Amino acid sequence: MDQKESVRDITPWDGTLSSSDFFSAACAFSEKWKRFNAFVPPWLWVPSRKHHLLSSHKEEGYLSLEGMCLIKSSEEQESCRSQTWKEESSISQEEEAVDNATLVCICDEVNHYDFHIVYSPSYRVPVLYFRSYHSDGQPLPFGEIEKDLPDHSAKIRSESKWTFITQEEHPYLNRPWYKLHPCGTSEWMKLLFHGDTALNKNGFVIEHYLVSWFSVIGQVVGLKIPLGMLETLSC
């Protein structure tokens, strides 16, 4: 362990993380998040179910934040999901008993968002995956998601060639999710910790990696990081 640290001191850091470092960083991040973010659901570690030939790494998995809700105002409730459904399969009034005890309510349309932070072994950095769906489970196409993203998100994505959203297979769930492509991550992570090779000591980088990373990435999808969490970086 000592040797590894001294090597880290000498060689300039390339902005990437090892898989086990990611686990430590994830633990630090979710714990800080809970501390500073009383009003938002916590990030949970989900152990992976991928099989390894050797004994399974307990540390393999990803961070998950699910169930963020975005309530759409009534003007936005288009029938973009309109299904022209013929009354082939309805139930006539005579069949079902008359029931006044059921409340008839029209609920707001809600877009649900799930976010996962997954480690990428080929880029050696974390990657943000996300998806959105209506309350009944119907997934949202990207065009709809774009309407939910904050205005500065489009600006960031068009200006920076590092940040763009693509649709790819989720590494653990084997279904297409949207993700922020990781090709530039190591570059701007290097910049964030610029010049502070002293920070490499004592695992400082690992502990604060995800906080710094998220302070940038979160902006693209409109997830805010509380000031308190960022302030811990300057100590």
Added chain:
Amino acid sequence: MSRKEGALLQFAPMQSSVDEGFWHRFSSLKLNKLGIDDSPLPIIGFYAPCSHSQVSNHLTLLAESLPSESSDSSLVPEPSSGNRNKCSVPGILYNTNTVEGFHALDKMKLLKEEAAKIWNDIVTGKAVEDCSMLSRFLLISFADLKKWSFHYWFAFPALMLDPPAALVNLRPASQWLSAAEAESLSTACNEWRNSKSTADVPFFLVTIDPQSRATVRLLKDWDACQSDAHKILFGFYDPCHLPNNPGWPLRNFLALISAKWNLKSVQFLCYRENRGFADMGLSLVGEALITVSEGWKNTMPNAVGWELNKGRKVPRCISLAQSMDPTRLAVSAADLNLKLMRWRALPSLNLSALSSVKCLLLGAGTLGCQVARMLMAWGVRKITLVDNGKVAMSNPLRQSLYTLDDCLNGGSFKATAAVESLKRIFPAVEAEGVVMAIPMPGHPVNSQEQESVLDDCRRLSDLIDAHDSVFLLTDTRESRWLPTLLCANTNKITITAALGFDSFLVMRHGAGPFSHAHGFNAETAISSSADVHKIKDAKGKHRLGCYFCNDVVAPTDSTSNRTLDQQCTVTRPGLAPIASALAVELLVSILHHPEGIFAEGDISNNVIGTSEQPLGILPHQIRGSLAQFSQMTLVGYSSPSCTACCDTVLSEYRNKGMEFILQAINHPTYLEDLTGLTELMKSASAFSLDWDKDDDGGGGGDEDCVEI
């Protein structure tokens, strides 16, 4: 805010939410295990208390709601970790094999059957033991696995009280309880929710003693509660967020309370949370009045519960083609790859030009197969292959679209087999195969074949007209003649690849001599008759040459009377892939050059500097040698006596059409006479060309890049 006494107690309906993963797993289960078996399938649903002041929770189905494929299908797997957010309730799925079957299901009967199970659990006491039984549900569906769409309909059976219960009052728990009681209850609830054994028990009893201490207990402790209780509440996880209505699970809970314990007045707690903790402001406490008759519990009550779809009693439909259809997934992955190239390395990459260019490949052999694959890799979707041959046993090794299966039973037609192979690689490709021979000069036809040969000529002409770019990838020199002429006549992008034993030529033809693709203007007619050799193209620049411009002989029959190894394709295997790749890259460069086929020919040099175009230089000819592992770029200009592209020949073609072609095919010296090559021959005594067709010596001296 309390409600008026005696008002009807109205329940907010349960809402369903089906995660994509459920349909994915169900599709897989149906395809791999269930087949056409449509017997009912037990499934698990999940819900949790509401945790958001404005959004209700739903009864959710996830992938793990279904049995896994490997295990015994009657078992339902245990839910994964985090079960405080996923209280499991039993359900049943009726999936039909046809949409008609779906509509024909007897919905009332199915609802009654599930309601009967709930009633039975209440009467026998099983519901007290395992209270999640009270929220049992029903799902009917039709999974269309061709279109990846799913029709479905949930029912949440609720036993009806007759007459319905009345609501005495309903208000936030924090208003009904004292401060001390509220705090104690919050703590007790949080403990209940954090304990693995009770976290997912959705119905419970709350007792509050005179010292304001609250205790949360299981339903089966009812008798024990009687003695020490000061206040008793019937609590349940309420998924609903509305401030004036309790959620659906209360309905069957009241039925249980009435049938089992005969209570007339029921104090209930709609337990709701905020960000994971008990919240007495969002939770509601209410009092219901049950006025059913004595004999009510002797017969099974009526039931309601089919979920409404935007207020209407109709099923729902979800389409998952976007995320499940493999062809669509392949297309978006391919597009992603190209976009990444554009974003990261080449912002001026014109992806729409690549996806819309129509490519005609003459020859589906060693070169044709590789060119087709490379084109697809660049995002080209429209590919037509022309070949009249069949796949032979030796082909699959060098012709990358074929396998042994294509060789059996005499061999499939190459054009057909190639197209099938392309579609297997990338289903969204728009590929067509044409089984046709290309008419060639020097291969005379008799009068019976004449009409069919003319048909082939016209067909070839039509094909060339219908495409933007033509690749000449055949195995003889003379088969390239007619396509070259037709392309020069219409100014199509024409790329030739030709192989020797260990050397290759890849080149793009220059533009033709006329400015318009068709149409015959008087100007050119006059100039050709005045014998002015037009070497400039429509833009007035010196035209680059075609494949035949360097020839001093017309293409003749090179295939007969040759020894076997000169007739067959005998080249170093590495040559075809190299030449094919260069041919495709050359096309892409042309498409990105603002002047297209009119662009001048560049020569590569060692000067490291920025080239004008982002993709680099645009050469005219690339000649390579594997013996030297070397490659060079050359420029050759058009010859005024070219048998394929000079204005004399083209004017003659425009004048006489197919008749001209036929003459060229039948009389090999016709072209030389026409272009004046014959004269050139006679006058240049320095040339010692051998006209004797029987000569089988290394034909033509240093013509190294000619055959095959």
